[in-house]
Amino acid sequence: MQALSIPKAIIDEMVAHAKGAYPKEACGILSGSGDAVEKLHRMRNADLSSTTYMMHPDEQLNVMRDIEKDGKKMLAIYHSHPASPAYPSQIDINRAFFPGTDYENFPGTAYVIIGLAEGGPEIKAFLLIGKAGIREITIVPV
Amino acid sequence: MAVKVKIPSPLQRLTEGKEEVEGKPGTVIGLLNDLEAKFPGIGERLSEGGKIRRFVNIYVNEEDIRFLKAEQTEVKDGDEVSIVPAIAGGCEPPREGVANLLFVENH
Ligand SMILES: [Zn+2]
Numbered sequence: 001m002q003a004l005s006i007p008k009a010i011i012d013e014m015v016a017h018a019k020g021a022y023p024k025e026a027c028g029i030l031s032g033s034g035d036a037v038e039k040l041h042r043m044r045n046a047d048l049s050s051t052t053y054m055m056h057p058d059e060q061l062n063v064m065r066d067i068e069k070d071g072k073k074m075l076a077i078y079h080s081h082p083a084s085p086a087y088p089s090q091i092d093i094n095r096a097f098f099p100g101t102d103y104e105n106f107p108g109t110a111y112v113i114i115g116l117a118e119g120g121p122e123i124k125a126f127l128l129i130g131k132a133g134i135r136e137i138t139i140v141p142v
Numbered sequence: 143m144a145v146k147v148k149i150p151s152p153l154q155r156l157t158e159g160k161e162e163v164e165g166k167p168g169t170v171i172g173l174l175n176d177l178e179a180k181f182p183g184i185g186e187r188l189s190e191g192g193k194i195r196r197f198v199n200i201y202v203n204e205e206d207i208r209f210l211k212a213e214q215t216e217v218k219d220g221d222e223v224s225i226v227p228a229i230a231g232g233c234e235p236p237r238e239g240v241a242n243l244l245f246v247e248n249h
Contacts, residue, residue, distance in 0.1 A: 025232070025233065027229070027231075029229075043229075047230075049232075050233075051232050051233055051234055052230065052231070052232035052233075053230060053231055053232065054197075054228055054229070054230035055228065055229040055230070057199045057201075057206040057208070057228065058204075058205070058206055058209075060199070060226070060228070060229055061199070061201055061204055061206075061224065061226060062204070064226070065204075077229055077231075079231055080233075081233040082233065083233070084233050088231075089231070089232055089233050089234050090234060091231055091232030091233070091234050092231035092232065092233075095197060095228075095230040095231050095232075096231070097152070098150070098152035098153065098187065098198075098227055099187070099195045099196065099197050099198060100186075100187060100195075101152060101187065103151075103152030103153070103155070104151075104152060105150070105151075105152055105227035105229075106151070106227070106229075107151055107152075111231075
């Protein structure tokens, strides 16, 4: 995946979700086909925290199953950084891999971060490949 | 009919690429120990000291075992056990020095 195309309405919805959850972190899933996002799934942040997120486990499984049933793919996982730039944190990197390994949890799934630090919102997408490998990919609003 | 166990992508290298394997009825922790016997290395990835690792979600028939009887949750023939990495992260900035190790490529 070199780029992620996201409908403008979905970008707006991610920003609205991030702002609505502020000062807590918001999180969700973007699904679609190929590199094209078609649907946003708002998720509950079970951590209810302004520095971490964890998707509510039951909700996570249900949404992943729904995406599969629709014949779509989980193209991206999004979350907000309420007070920092849109760049993967050490926690983001650590939790993108199966505990104790450098095996990606969701190979091919991008991480979209909505940074609400001053001057924001800024939205960026990344692939986290191998331990500590961060590759930014372009977001194409459509 | 055995217990169906769904293996997540990052662990499929330990199950000869299989997305689904057969599990032993009993308890979740018993099933994981049995998987370890069949696929060495998988047990320690999933649990430590008899407890499921943090950020590993295990579901029996789509119910998170944390809301059932955790490691002692019963599994029987025909049940489906799904192992799914938790989707989690945060926003603490990288520690001093770590940023230098990161491979950054912009497009
Ligand atoms: Zn983050």
